[in-house]
Every structure is written in C-alpha cells, then in structure tokens.
Amino acid sequence: MTTLLDVAKKANVSKMTVSRVINHPDKVTDELKQLVYEAMRELDYHPNVIAKALANNSTRIIKLCILEDIDTTEPYYMNLMIGIAKTLDLHQYSLQLVTRRNFDIGNCDGYIITGMRISDVDWIKDLKKPVVLFGENRYGFDFIDTNNKAGTYLLSQLALKKGYEKLIYVGIDSKESFEYSREAGYLQQVQEKRMVPELHRFGNHSHLSEDFIRQNWDKIPKNTAFICASDRLALGVERAIVRCGGKVPDDFGVTGFDGVFLNQVASPKITTIKQSIIQMGSACGETLLDKIQSGESQGSLVFEPKLSLGGTLRD
C-alpha cells in the first residue's frame, strides 16, 4: 500500500502538502498540485480511511434509530436499511442499528432517526452529533420524506378527474406531521374545487376503516371516492365496500398511500402513491454524510410522489 509519505517523496514535497492537496487544494499552488496529482496517479495512491478516521477523531459509524415497532412482514424498514447501508458502505461508514434503550452505547459520527414523535423532540435536540430524520417534521430537523401533501393532492385530483363527485378522507388518528400534510393535500384539492370536505380518522388498521364504512354504509352516496392516508386503511375501505355490495371502481373509488407490500397481494391493486424507500434511505445516508463533512445543516429533501395506478379508481 502506498502512503502519503510515498507520494510526498515522489513529488519532492512534505506529507503535509500532499494532505493539503487532498483536503484543502486551494491552499496549495497549482504547480505543486500538479506534481502531487501526478505522483498519486503513478503510485495509484488511495488514502487510508482508517488513519484518516483516527486523526479526525471520527468513528465511521452511523447509528440508525427506529422509534416505532417494526412490522417484520413489511419490507419497509428492510428497504430503508438497505438504502442507507448501500450509501454508507460506499463511503466506508458502517451502520449500527440502535433502539432508544441502547442508544448511548458506543460512539458514532451521526444519527438517522425515524418514527419520531412529539415526545422525542427534546432528547433529539440535545444530541451533539449531526442528525437526519426519515419522515417530515416541523421542528427544524433536517429530514427526508415523500411530499405527503402533494401525494394526497394528486390522488384527490385524479379521483375528481375520473368523475367521482364526493371525496371522503380516511386518515390516521395521529398527531404526526405526515398525517397533517396528507390531510392538507386532500383539503387543498377539495377547497380548490369548492367542495365540502369530510374527514375521519382511525388507527392504522384495515379493520378499523372497514368497520366504519360498514356501519355508515347507508349514508354514503354512490360515486364517492375515499382518499385514504395509508394502503392499510384503503384495503379496509375497499373490503367494506365490496361486502356491502358496492362496486369498485365503478361506483366507489379508493386510493391509498405508501404502496409497499400490500400492493403486491391486493386484488384489485390499490391506486396509491409509490415511494422508493431504498432511494430515500440512500438519500438519508448521503445527506447525513454531507452534514458530517460540512458541519452545516443540509436542509431537507422531499421526494415528489409517484402515482401507482391500480384498479380502485375508474380508468
């Protein structure tokens, strides 16, 4: 393995100059830079990350903290981890999965946190290392997420274009930011069209939305579309409609959000918003590493939602 010193000798400069060429090229004259670059090329020099890490007092470890319970049947978090790990590996960082309990064990260079609740804001604010959240928030933390508002806005728009005359929002009974955003997308579309909004909220389980629809079936007019905050809720709604003798998508429309695993097995498939969790995971990694390197906040990254057309809206 060729080292800094080898390059330095070959280029007739000091180690420090070589180091500077790599890390602060603006502080070296072009002349020397050329010499150094050439020496590096000739010797096929690759910096030793380990030595660099030691000198910089860094660990090359990123902690991923998942604050929700993990539903292992959903590949959701698996994909997230794959995305993060892929990026981190690329930069020779390693990923450490931690929970709230063992959060403080061992050092690290930064955190990726997902599933944050309001009650978590305080301790996250106190962290001394860079943080990136997966999932939107309104507390000033950098985050990566889908544009939730745009998602429901698009789905609502599509439903109206397909001729449904009433839009009912079926949301998640939660005070989290993403839910507010999804509601906001629906509301905006409905208000633009001067329609009367109707919102309901449940825990995120298909049987809850299903029960609700069945109990209120007589009050629901034909030609209604349900804009649901998750695929799970959508699945429940669709099931209820079918059981009550309604026709999807002819008389009733249903849309979901998330489209991870359910979309694979449902029939007809839910018209929903597709998110590439892997891609967003990568973005989490990239953003955090940038933040670590620059020491500055990197802002947030919002992925534009993509419609995934299933069979629960008219064609």
Added chain:
Amino acid sequence: MTTLLDVAKKANVSKMTVSRVINHPDKVTDELKQLVYEAMRELDYHPNVIAKALANNSTRIIKLCILEDIDTTEPYYMNLMIGIAKTLDLHQYSLQLVTRRNFDIGNCDGYIITGMRISDVDWIKDLKKPVVLFGENRYGFDFIDTNNKAGTYLLSQLALKKGYEKLIYVGIDSKESFEYSREAGYLQQVQEKRMVPELHRFGNHSHLSEDFIRQNWDKIPKNTAFICASDRLALGVERAIVRCGGKVPDDFGVTGFDGVFLNQVASPKITTIKQSIIQMGSACGETLLDKIQSGESQGSLVFEPKLSLGGTLRD
C-alpha cells in the same frame, strides 16, 4: 471517550499492560488484571476500533464478489447481502461489493465469494487474504451452503412416500458442485429403493424443461414425480404437465429447490427446499471474521435443508 491511557492511569499501570490484559491476558498477573478490569468497568471503557485497526494494519473492509450475473428480480443476492452486512456491521466491519473487474481496487481484510466456477479456482487460490465461499465446492475452500444432497434426498423420499412410482430427475446442465450433490441425493434415494434412475439436464430456464416434457409427453407414465434441481425447472415442468392435460399433484408430482421468489407467485406453490439466505449470509460473515481473527481455516458450514410443502406433491 475514555482511552487506554485513562484506564492505565486509573489502574496505576502502563498503557501496554492494559492492552495486554485485552489481547494477551495470559501474559499479565491476575493481580494486575483485576485492577485493570475494575478500572475498565468504572470508566466504562470501550476500545477504539479505528485505532486498533490502524495499529494492526487492517482495513475493516470485507469484499463480497458475486461472480454470476445478478437477476435483480430475485431477492436472492439482496438477502445474501443483508445477512452478510448485518453480521459485519455488528463487528464494525464494512462490506464492499466488487466484481471480477474491480476486484483488486483497494485493500481489505478478507473476501466472500459466490458463484465460483472451475475456471475461478486458480485466482482464488492465489488470494493472500482469508476467503469464504458461498456455495459448496470441492477444492478445499471454506464454504457455507445448504446440504444439497440431503435436499434432493428428502424430496425424493417424500415423493416416494406419497406413492409416486417413478422418479425422474431434472437437473441443471452445469459442472458445478452443487448440481452433482443434488443429483447424488436423488440417486441415493432411488438406489436405496432399487429403482432405475433417469436424469436429464438443461440450462436453468423454465422453458427448457417445459419444452422437454411436452416433447416427451407420450413416454411419461402416470404416477411419475419430477425431482428438479431448481424452482425454475420445476415451474417449467409443472406448466408442461398442465398443458399436456396431466394433473398435478394427482397423477404427477413436481419438486423444486431454492424457494426464493418463485414460490410466492406460483400457483400451486412448488414443493421445494427452503433456504434462509439471510441466515447463510450471516454465517458467511461470522466464519470469515473468525478466520481473520484466528488466522486458521474454519472449515465449512452446511445448513440442513428444510422442506417447504407446496401443492405439487399429493397430500
């Protein structure tokens, strides 16, 4: 972060003694060891892996080299990587995915190689760092794999128990070790029952086995079971039987091997061998790290196959 020096001071010994307590405890008196252990506990000392790596001239990088073309629709290699990465992360090693082309770029501490062919034996033998293969081989390399022979043996046995009177083996046209082992499992079962073996080999594509069955349909007696070397081949066989008017599983049985993704979509599901690729990936990682640490060969690890009962053998 507490360092070796902090511990040394607290215990009134030199850094070196602390280091020895960790790495060569037999070379330190029990008395001092106790002092050091106590100091470590009190200060909650965790060794700095980075510094250790630098001193030991190690990289904490493991290269994973996949020598086959990757079928991205199959989560096979994804799962393998997840399994490996999980283990490596646990030990703060990072995984680098390489191909034959960029294999030599950058240093590492060891290799995990999968998809090895006979032509690869030479260069793999020349590697200077520890290697673990994923997939059995007969060249003395340590490996992790399913017990291929036991798999087809079990499936053949099951088919006979279900009353099929003839067993035809549909194998992969390849000189690789796993294929020989799968054939051997079939042969052993057939010979134990004093039956006449019948083997055919094709490339691993469903249409190849399908074509073969259709072309030879008139020569195949009822009550035959096909022991296939892969789920793909099994799928082709089943399709052919159905198209030719045969009944699965009543008149014909079919078994596969691997059961990764196809098993999810096929109907009826193939009776096959299930392998936990993630688990085997973890084992690859563990074995390689042990090998790196001990400097000695760790032998091979063979996972016992598990039957996955589908609907292609009689109940």
Added chain:
DNA sequence: TTGTTTGATGTTATCGGTAACAGTTTAATC
C-alpha cells in the same frame, strides 16, 4: 556468591493520516 534464565512490566517507535504552529518567500505599502 555470582551469573544466568525466566517472567512480568514499562518504553519507544510506529501505523497513516491531520491540526496547529513555525518558517520562508513574495507582494504591497510607505
């Protein structure tokens, strides 16, 4: 008793980088 061996512990140099500071050259100012 004295030299030698053995085992336990401490000292020093090193792994391959980087920051902080020191030294040198060049350009700008009066």
Added chain:
DNA sequence: GATTAAACTGTTACCGATAACATCAAACAA
C-alpha cells in the same frame, strides 16, 4: 529600500492503539 502583511510550505505533536525491545526482579544453577 525597509517594513509588513499575505500566501505557501514544512515541522512537530498527536489521534489511540500495538509490536518489539528494554528493563527489572525473582528464581535457579554453578
């Protein structure tokens, strides 16, 4: 032309560990 600031480049110490060597005391042999 002398003074001073600015821009480069080199020196030194250090990050936190480990191996190799040095040291020292106790145990043993002659």
